[in-house]
Amino acid sequence: MKVLYAQSGGVTSVINASAYGVLDEAQKAGLEVYVGIHGISGVLRENLLKINGKDIEGLKYTPSAAFGSCRRKLKTQKDINKLFEIFEKYEIEYFFYNGGNDSMDTAWKLYTEAKKRNIPLKVIGVPKTVDNDLPHTDHCPGYGSAAKYIATAIMEATLDLRSMYVDSTRVFVMEIMGRHAGWLSAAAGLGWLNGIGADLILFPEVPFNKEKFLERVDESIRRKGYCSIAVSEGIKYPDGFFVADMGYTDSFGNRQLGGVGFTIAGMIRSELSLKTHVAIPDYLQRSGRHIASKTDVDEAEAVGRQAVKLALDGVSGVMVTINRVSNSPYKVEYGTVELNKVAEVTKYLPDDFHTDFEVTEEYIEYAKPLIEGELFPKFKDGLPVYTIFKEVEE
Known part of the structure; x- marks a missing residue:
């Protein structure tokens, strides 16, 4: 057989x-x-x-x-x-x-x-x-590790921001994968388990309201001097148009998205006159x-x-x-x-897992077990050892 x-x-x-x-x-x-x-x-x-x-x-x-x-x-x-x-x-x-x-x-x-x-x-x-958007299953293999990467990255980047904001960058924006569902962007809130995470999260399930968003950024700046933001690539305006639609589709017929982090940062610079920095983990978040x-x-x-x-x-x-x-x-x-x-079929982030800009305790309870534990690869010469099949090269 x-x-x-x-x-x-x-x-x-x-x-x-x-x-x-x-x-x-x-x-x-x-x-x-x-x-x-x-x-x-x-x-x-x-x-x-x-x-x-x-x-x-x-x-x-x-x-x-x-x-x-x-x-x-x-x-x-x-x-x-x-x-x-x-x-x-x-x-x-x-x-x-x-x-x-x-x-x-x-x-x-x-x-x-x-x-x-x-x-x-x-x-x-x-x-x-990594999108965790398959229905009829509690979660998907791949999501827990990507969530762990995102949570860790936003914690480390926010600590960097916190160190430098006095006379340097005041706003950090991380663009996160997620065309329709906000499972990955939600992971940026997990860092609060250990005291630091994203101050604002923009979910694709929540129509993007520019005025409300800028008010929240300004409030964070006035309260503590800096603001760390996680934004899903798939956020949309109330009329349903993607904020970062690149104007063409892929082989699956999906609209290609890109640059939403820079779009958001541009709004902040032009409206609030704040220095910003943008990071796009892209492949890193799914293959870390x-x-x-x-x-x-x-x-x-x-x-x-x-x-x-x-x-x-x-x-x-x-x-x-x-x-x-x-x-x-x-x-x-x-x-x-x-x-x-x-x-x-797409499974969206449930309403009780998020507010307009934050994750809830229900989400944290759901996601926490999925990111627990480590199983490190073997290392040689200071670098991980990965299995590569020469037959895959074409």
Whole structure:
């Protein structure tokens, strides 16, 4: 029996821990294992790598997509037919797709096509996204580590600001990923657990009110002399237009966003005459494995292993979910949800997790267990050692 695994969408610092979970569990079951290089795009090109016998232990400590990712939707029957020709050629009986909303749509299409053809292909979705916006799961592997990175970065940057504001920068702005949901920007408020965090957070769920925002910045300046701000890339005006729309779309049809931090800083400079500084963590926040959460790493591996167990039990057409049982002590169980209930659906930051500019105690209680613990990679010559497969280079 043969397995095919592939990675898709924006990467995380723990997606390879899920890969390790899938690949190791499948090999333990005596299966022949392949991975698609660069997701479904690589599978369509028949760019597959056989894993059996390779050293994969380091995947648990390696960020980004070790086997390459892609941003591709299945839009044509021609592509679907091509995939099934490849599945048949390699005698693939189990397909695991590791990704987010759009990736689950791809997995759903393959599952329904297999049913239509009466082919016993088992398709399981393995959740992944730093955005934490997949529905029907308490949280997503990748989020805890990205949240930990953001919380730490805003703490350190705010301490820098606090040290220098007297005759230098008065306002620090950090632009954070998050097109529609404010889960990542909310993490900028977690630093208050240890005494310092973002003074203001701009969430995509809250329509941007320039006047109200500037009033809050001015109040912070008058009260303590400086202001630290976290802004989601996806904030919108009340009319629904993105504050930082770049004017074109990506291959998934999403409007491309960029520069909202500079836009916000420009408003502050022009209206309040304050010196500002802008930082854009960008890829750093999603691939910061050196500061990953142990909870996140462990759960990422666990959902991969659970996916294989489900498939071997004959389950198909579902994504693995993480269901929180308790906060104290923190405990989760693993379940499933039908792929079509996740595909292209967004879970927003709940109203009780935030106000207009701050996170609430409810959010902090939710997020705190997800950022706990450390599982550092090995270091050599002062730098982390990461696993790189030369076969991924094209």
